[in-house]
């Protein structure tokens with residue numbers, strides 16, 4: 445109780461939400477949410493679905509940029525390749541990467557449209 449009054453005095457805001465563990469009101473202190481009874485920071489999580497799709501868009505963004513780097517590296521390798529076999533291998537890999545990149549961007553667009 446003392447901690448709560450101290451916090452309120454120092455400008456903390458009492459919210460209408462309650463701590464999922466002890467049920468005490470949650471306080472907003474310097475833009476962070478705290479349960480003063482547990483003396484722990486509270487992190488608000490949106491619904492699983494929201495987190496899931498946010499994660500996917502983020503993951504796919506990484507996927508796309510990694511593929512782009514690989515395409516760049518392979519292009520350099522291709523420019524140096526002399527043997528027919530090597531050229532063919534690199535070309536095939538490039539083809540797969542380009543297709544994957546296209547798919548990645550397509551799925552990412554779809555996910556973004558949903559949100």
Ligand SMILES: [Zn+2]
Pocket residue numbers: 463464465466467468479480481482483
């Ligand atoms: Zn608590």
